[in-house]
Structure formats: structure tokens, C-alpha cells
Amino acid sequence: MPAKSSLNLSGNRFAVAYRLSDSLEAAWARAQDICFEQTVEFPEELLPAGEIRDHLVGRVEALEELEPGQVEVVVSYAVEIVGADLTQLLNVVFGNISLKPGVRLERLELPESLLQRYRGPRFGREGLRDWLGASGRPLLATALKPVGLTSHELAEQAYQFALGGIDIIKDDHGLTDQPFAPFRERVERCAEAVRRANRETGGRSIYVANVTAPGEEALERALLAKAAGAGGLLVCPGLTGFDTMRRLAEDDRIALPVMSHPAFLGSWVTSPTSGISHHALFGQIMRLAGADAVIYPNWGGRFSFSRDECRQIAEGCEAPMGHLKPAFPTPAGGMTPERIPEMSVFYGQDAIFLIGGGLHRDGPDLAQNSRRLVDLLLQYR
Amino acid sequence: MPAKSSLNLSGNRFAVAYRLSDSLEAAWARAQDICFEQTVEFPEELLPAGEIRDHLVGRVEALEELEPGQVEVVVSYAVEIVGADLTQLLNVVFGNISLKPGVRLERLELPESLLQRYRGPRFGREGLRDWLGASGRPLLATALKPVGLTSHELAEQAYQFALGGIDIIKDDHGLTDQPFAPFRERVERCAEAVRRANRETGGRSIYVANVTAPGEEALERALLAKAAGAGGLLVCPGLTGFDTMRRLAEDDRIALPVMSHPAFLGSWVTSPTSGISHHALFGQIMRLAGADAVIYPNWGGRFSFSRDECRQIAEGCEAPMGHLKPAFPTPAGGMTPERIPEMSVFYGQDAIFLIGGGLHRDGPDLAQNSRRLVDLLLQYR
Known part of the structure; x- marks a missing residue:
């Protein structure tokens, strides 16, 4: 699935598009859940104000109904949370929510600040x-x-x-x-x-x-x-x-x-x-x-x-x-x-x-x- | 799902139970397919007689309808084909057939000749x-x-x-x-x-x-x-x-x-x-x-x-x-x-x-x- 649109994220965030099998309203709530589940994994109401809440928690950047019951959401994450580890990139992108049915990872949008840590195909x-x-x-x-x-x-x-x-x-x-x-x-x-x-x-x-x-x-x-x-x-x-x-x-x-x-x-x-x-x-x-x-x-x-x-x-x-x-x-x-x-x-x-x-x-x-x-x-x- | 029955396999074979979403007849054919797909991955009709066909190809050991459209088959494999590698054990058990919907890996039955290569939980x-x-x-x-x-x-x-x-x-x-x-x-x-x-x-x-x-x-x-x-x-x-x-x-x-x-x-x-x-x-x-x-x-x-x-x-x-x-x-x-x-x-x-x-x-x-x-x-x- 090609990118629907490219987001203008700052270089210190990367984005992930998910397809949710939800109504628009349920998708909004589920998108919020993803923002917490994939990052702080902590009850929202107990999170202190400041850097963690403002920057490290995922952020819903886009939400679009593709067809009834199918919604695409784009969530952005802080580059610092993944560092240089591919294991941790996969974890933030789809670690815990792989365990929740009805969420499909569709595509990644990675800024050069993150991509530069990867060589990719040598040839x-x-x-x-x-x-x-x-x-x-x-x-x-x-x-x-x-x-x-x-x-x-x-x-x-x-x-x-x-x-x-x-x-x-x-x-x-x-x-x-x-x-x-x-x-x-x-x-x-x-x-x-x-x-x-x-x-x-x-x-x-x-x-x-x-x-x-x-x-x-x-x-x-x-x-x-x-x-x-x-x-x-x-x-x-x-x-x-x-x-x-x-x-x-x-x-x-x-x-x-x-x-x-x-x-x-x-x-x-x-x-x-x-x-x-x-x-x-x-x-x-x-x-x-x-x-x-x-x-x-x-x-x-x-x-x-x-x-x-x-x-x-x-x-x-x-x-x-x-x-x-x-x-x-x-x-x-x-x-x-x-x-x-x-x-x-x-x-x-x-x-x-x-x-x-x-x-x-x-x-x-x-x-x-x-x-x-x-x-x-x-x-x- | 606990083992339905323990097979009496010789020490040089191990067994895997799969649940197939098939009729009994289709399950029989699919079980044969698994025997080849997970081992020689080669057209049956081109396989020479002898050790490879008799021993290395998987073998259907049991086939039982659990309910209409759900069949459990047990396939046995040669221990030599996996050697001591956990990667290769997982490959033989579910590598290629993970790509075929309607097959679920239910449980493993591993003889001591294979288990002895694993320490398992230390504590x-x-x-x-x-x-x-x-x-x-x-x-x-x-x-x-x-x-x-x-x-x-x-x-x-x-x-x-x-x-x-x-x-x-x-x-x-x-x-x-x-x-x-x-x-x-x-x-x-x-x-x-x-x-x-x-x-x-x-x-x-x-x-x-x-x-x-x-x-x-x-x-x-x-x-x-x-x-x-x-x-x-x-x-x-x-x-x-x-x-x-x-x-x-x-x-x-x-x-x-x-x-x-x-x-x-x-x-x-x-x-x-x-x-x-x-x-x-x-x-x-x-x-x-x-x-x-x-x-x-x-x-x-x-x-x-x-x-x-x-x-x-x-x-x-x-x-x-x-x-x-x-x-x-x-x-x-x-x-x-x-x-x-x-x-x-x-x-x-x-x-x-x-x-x-x-x-x-x-x-x-x-x-x-x-x-x-x-x-x-x-x-x-």
C-alpha cells in the first residue's frame, strides 16, 4: 500500500500507518491507546506533565476512514525512543500491539535522521x-x-x-x-x-x-x-x-x-x-x-x-x-x-x-x- | 491443547500436531503436502527412491476429525534433518507452511534424542x-x-x-x-x-x-x-x-x-x-x-x-x-x-x-x- 500522503514531521519523529478494523469513533480511541501502549505503557492519568507526555508518548498525526469499519491512522514516535536498535524500532512499531487483533501495520515513514543508522541493501x-x-x-x-x-x-x-x-x-x-x-x-x-x-x-x-x-x-x-x-x-x-x-x-x-x-x-x-x-x-x-x-x-x-x-x-x-x-x-x-x-x-x-x-x-x-x-x-x- | 495421545515413535523421529481447516479428504492431501513442503520441498514424482524418500520426507502418523472442517494431523520428521539448531527445528516445524493459511501448529512431541540438545529453563x-x-x-x-x-x-x-x-x-x-x-x-x-x-x-x-x-x-x-x-x-x-x-x-x-x-x-x-x-x-x-x-x-x-x-x-x-x-x-x-x-x-x-x-x-x-x-x-x- 503506497503512502497516501507524506507527513511533514520534524527530523526527530518517525511515523507508522496502521489499518484499524474499527468505526471512526472507535479508531480514534484505539489510536490513542496505541500512542501509550507502544511507548510509555503506563496509565495516561498517572503520567506527569512534561517531556515524557509531550514528546515520548506517540502522537496521532492522521486518521482517515478507508471504508466503513476500516480506518487508517498515522502515529508518530520520537526517534530517541528507538535509538539505533532495529529490535527496538520493531518493538515500538509493532511490539505489544501485535497482540491486539484488528491492528495491521501498513507502512513506515522514516526520516533520514533514523535511516542514517541503517546501511540497507549493500548492493x-x-x-x-x-x-x-x-x-x-x-x-x-x-x-x-x-x-x-x-x-x-x-x-x-x-x-x-x-x-x-x-x-x-x-x-x-x-x-x-x-x-x-x-x-x-x-x-x-x-x-x-x-x-x-x-x-x-x-x-x-x-x-x-x-x-x-x-x-x-x-x-x-x-x-x-x-x-x-x-x-x-x-x-x-x-x-x-x-x-x-x-x-x-x-x-x-x-x-x-x-x-x-x-x-x-x-x-x-x-x-x-x-x-x-x-x-x-x-x-x-x-x-x-x-x-x-x-x-x-x-x-x-x-x-x-x-x-x-x-x-x-x-x-x-x-x-x-x-x-x-x-x-x-x-x-x-x-x-x-x-x-x-x-x-x-x-x-x-x-x-x-x-x-x-x-x-x-x-x-x-x-x-x-x-x-x-x-x-x-x-x-x- | 494437551496431547491427544502419545505416539510410539522411534528415537530418530519427532512429531508435530497440526490443526487443518479442511474436510477429512482435503486434510489427507494437505498432510501429504506438509510432509514434502517442510522437508525436501521437491516434486514428489521426481524424488528418487531410497533414504530421502523413506526417511527424510515427513510421514503422516495420525489424522483425526475434531469437528466438521477441522482435522488434526500428526506428522513425524527425521531428527537428523534438524540437527542441533533451534532455527532449523522451527523451520522444519513451521517454516514454509506458516505461509499457507488454514494450518495451525498445535504441539510438539520431541524425543529425548532431540531434547538432549537443549538445556531448557536453567532454573x-x-x-x-x-x-x-x-x-x-x-x-x-x-x-x-x-x-x-x-x-x-x-x-x-x-x-x-x-x-x-x-x-x-x-x-x-x-x-x-x-x-x-x-x-x-x-x-x-x-x-x-x-x-x-x-x-x-x-x-x-x-x-x-x-x-x-x-x-x-x-x-x-x-x-x-x-x-x-x-x-x-x-x-x-x-x-x-x-x-x-x-x-x-x-x-x-x-x-x-x-x-x-x-x-x-x-x-x-x-x-x-x-x-x-x-x-x-x-x-x-x-x-x-x-x-x-x-x-x-x-x-x-x-x-x-x-x-x-x-x-x-x-x-x-x-x-x-x-x-x-x-x-x-x-x-x-x-x-x-x-x-x-x-x-x-x-x-x-x-x-x-x-x-x-x-x-x-x-x-x-x-x-x-x-x-x-x-x-x-x-x-x-
Whole structure:
């Protein structure tokens, strides 16, 4: 959902738009409640006059009935209350009120005074295109799977996909550090396989390693992946927390493109009246947390996102956010080569089409299946 | 929702019960889909015979119509597929299917071969009672607030609460590292204030520091809190990721009781047909992630959890999970002293009653308000 209007807030406040499932009158009361719940969490009548009441308590900046029973309110908060912590920004924006049904976070309006604390996508669309040497067309991605294959088998897949010209060859997000294909061995072999294919084709495909892991392990695995020559990182922020992804994206020792995967994020977007909008979650918050490419289930696949929700994600991936670069929407989830024409029209060039299992359906020669997909893409770009 | 029946799985498989909003026939098909989606994520017809198909793909173990259109299925997964990572356990249990509405995670059945990788609550109910010297009654907790007060003012509050005999005096979860009360200063002063009160009363109250923070900061703050003499940690796993809480709970350098706060977790439980059950999220998963006390909004307060949902949480906090200790349900969210009799009957002795703003309503003498609350509690235990 694009911004209805931009507020003229001073640089020391930021704003959040919420959709309330309320009458106008009830929405007014609920908006007041949000102002207290998300900040001081203290009975209004007991709050002393002064700075806390005047500045730290949230402030209702706008209130508009969208349709009967649906009201959009915009609440502003003091920048000091969130400091430089992404965890605390998410807390103020939607911490406690996530527990109150009928409130949906629609979008963020963040001033540069707050945005400057975030690097955002390190590469962004332009940077990733440069890295891959791919201009004037959507990018192609695929996934190494299924879990249970050996590192050797996964590397062979990676080699074939790169030989066939797929830009981004990523681990399935279910590949972590299992005995069948331990992390280090898998990542070294797959990175090497893609390098080997690149040497043969002159291409610039990258292998993207899944570094979703507990605590410090994620950082250690990212450093290992970097050392092994991986060309990017896959992170599931629903599993690691958003800030873990941000930290990996901002670490200059790593300096690799980051793809976000939507695992364990679904409940945020399954209700139209609660949770977080697709625009804010898969667009704005993912960019704050450093994603260069945002994977999500495309409409018409195995999942249930609608065309309109996918459009909102694509918009959120490029909506103005100060110095934060735009990210690539990366529709996935049961896509097949047959969907390429339709996706090309819908998303245009600035997207990554992620086709996993679908690339296996045309027979065992994965390089040839990949070449066909590339040809199809170039035909419809 | 308590386990309907215990399955006799071999030690190398664990099970998950899901509630599907489907007819029996559709549920059967959906259960098959879950078996693939959560593991190999690969077209069934392309999967080679052998170990992957026979062992790694999920397996439907039970299917039962609860009422028309509501079916419970139990799916088992191979322990090897999750290894020792909590992130990967959550991924297999509910990663991709969180994106498919109409599937609700109801409960986990984990064998000791998997549970042995988790420490769980370090103190548990008995350990926390020993730590606090409190037996034969529910425990009392309160929160330092509002954000915006100085460290000095917050410490004065902490002193008064401890003087009045409140067992656990925790930071409001909105207190992080803001300029009004920087983390280190606040924690040192509040911990000292509670020690001072304990010396005067002979009591054993603890100050619990909020260490919810980005990445490594959470660990650094926890170590600082330990050094400053805090008696526990408050963590919002919705903001940090569950594994960050687990790591803080399992770190022997810290070895402090952990309270979990529900901020940014609401969307998991706002729909009765999607997301995660209260039992699994606030009971089982919180214990896997090391919480000794689980804060959640009690029925009848500012939030919307029902009596039955609160009962499910209390059950999840003590349901058998191998060697994992039971945690304290910690109902909160707009509770007042008047609710004590009702809560005492509902929860019995094994709960922590968290009363925040409500303790300020009886006038500015917080020590006296606290003493009255303690008296009330002892009267109704």
C-alpha cells in the first residue's frame, strides 16, 4: 500500500500507518491507546506533565476512514525512543500491539535522521546487476535440493545450473549443517563448482549459501562462506531475527549480497486485518534489515499470496526510503518455466525469478533445462 | 491443547500436531503436502527412491476429525534433518507452511534424542523459588516504567518495590539503551537499589534487566547485567529471534533466570486457524528457548487472550518435555491488585503475577502499594 500522503514531521519523529478494523469513533480511541501502549505503557492519568507526555508518548498525526469499519491512522514516535536498535524500532512499531487483533501495520515513514543508522541493501538492484554482469533483463535464480543429497551431488547440480546460465544458484533454505552435506564441505564444493562452470562459460553466476543458524553460528557460517568463495548469503530472518540478517549484510568482512527467505514469517501476513502488510514486511523491513533480494511466494504457485499482495511487495522493494537502495522482488514458490512470460509482464525487468523444483521437470539434464529457461527469459524480456 | 495421545515413535523421529481447516479428504492431501513442503520441498514424482524418500520426507502418523472442517494431523520428521539448531527445528516445524493459511501448529512431541540438545529453563519453577526464597505461594513481579525516566528515578522505583516485597522487579521491555537512562547506568543503579532494599528488609528480591538488543549487543548487555548484579534477564524473542534467548539462557558465564516477553509475537496467535497455538508458542517453544518465566497478556486485561488460551499457556509451561524443567506462566497486561483473588484461583501457586502500571494507581508510595499487594496475595494463596 503506497503512502497516501507524506507527513511533514520534524527530523526527530518517525511515523507508522496502521489499518484499524474499527468505526471512526472507535479508531480514534484505539489510536490513542496505541500512542501509550507502544511507548510509555503506563496509565495516561498517572503520567506527569512534561517531556515524557509531550514528546515520548506517540502522537496521532492522521486518521482517515478507508471504508466503513476500516480506518487508517498515522502515529508518530520520537526517534530517541528507538535509538539505533532495529529490535527496538520493531518493538515500538509493532511490539505489544501485535497482540491486539484488528491492528495491521501498513507502512513506515522514516526520516533520514533514523535511516542514517541503517546501511540497507549493500548492493541493491544496480549493484547486484553489476556483480552478475546482467543488465536489461530480469535475473534468474534456482535452488539446490532436495535435502538429503551429498555435498558432491549438490555441487554437481550447482555446476549444471551455472553451466546453463542461471545467475543465482542458492541453497534450499532447508540445507543447514546436516550430516548428509555438512555446511563447510557443501559450501566449498558448491562455490568451487560454480567457479568451474564460470571458467568454462565466461559467465558470472554466483552460489548463495544458506547461513541461517543459531546465534553466532550464522556469522561464523557467513565468514566461512565468504572464504569459500560463495557469491551471496541466504538468510531466513523469521528464524534468526531480522537483526541477525542486518548484521550479516552490514559486516564489511563479508560484503556479499543478501537474499532473504520468508520461512517462519507467514503468520504476519495471513490475516488482512492483523499483522503486517506485505509492503512493509517484505519491502520496507527487509530493506532495513539489509536484503538485496527478497524471496516470497508468487501468486499462482503453491502458496496463497494474491497478485495484489505481490504487487505491494514489489512496490515496497523500491519505495523511497532515503539512502536505502531498492531490493529485487524475488517471486518463487512453485514457479515453472511456463510462468516466465506472465511474470515478465507483471514484474518487468527489475525482479529475480526463482524457479526451483520446476527446473527438474524437463528431464535430468539440468544444464540444458537451464539454457532453455534462459532462452525463454530473453525472448520475453 | 494437551496431547491427544502419545505416539510410539522411534528415537530418530519427532512429531508435530497440526490443526487443518479442511474436510477429512482435503486434510489427507494437505498432510501429504506438509510432509514434502517442510522437508525436501521437491516434486514428489521426481524424488528418487531410497533414504530421502523413506526417511527424510515427513510421514503422516495420525489424522483425526475434531469437528466438521477441522482435522488434526500428526506428522513425524527425521531428527537428523534438524540437527542441533533451534532455527532449523522451527523451520522444519513451521517454516514454509506458516505461509499457507488454514494450518495451525498445535504441539510438539520431541524425543529425548532431540531434547538432549537443549538445556531448557536453567532454573525452572523450583530453581527460581529457591533463588527467591519463596515457597507455597505465587510470585509477584512488577515493571519499571515509563520510558523517559532517568536511571536515578527508575532505581528509586526499584528500591521502593523491593522494600515493599515484590519478588521480581523487571525493566519495562521498552527500556533498552535510550539517552534518558543508558543501559549500563540504569542496570547498575537498579541492581544496586534492589540490593540495598534487600539488606534493609532481609528479602531476596531480584532486578531483571531487559537485554533485548541487536545481535551481539544482547550478549554483551547480558554480561554487563550479570556483572552489575542483576538477578535475571528479560528477553523479547519475537524481536531477537528465539535462538538468541536460548543462547543467553544456556551461557554459563551468565547463569541467570530468563523471563520472555511477548512483544512482536502477536501475529502468531491472533488467528484460530493459522499460526501457532498458545500451548506450543508460549509453552513448549519458550521452554526450548530457555525461558524460566513466560510473560503473556492475561485474560480480562488490555489484551484479548481468552481464559482458555491462558489455561493452554499454563499447561504448555509444565507439559512433560523430557528433562526440560517447567516454566512459570506469568500473566500480565493491565493486571491490577483487584485481580489477585481471581488469578490465584485460576493459576494456583505456580505462577508469577506481573502487575505494572496497576501498582501506581494507589498513590505515590510504591513501597506501601507493594506491601498491600503482598498482603493481598498471602491472603488468597
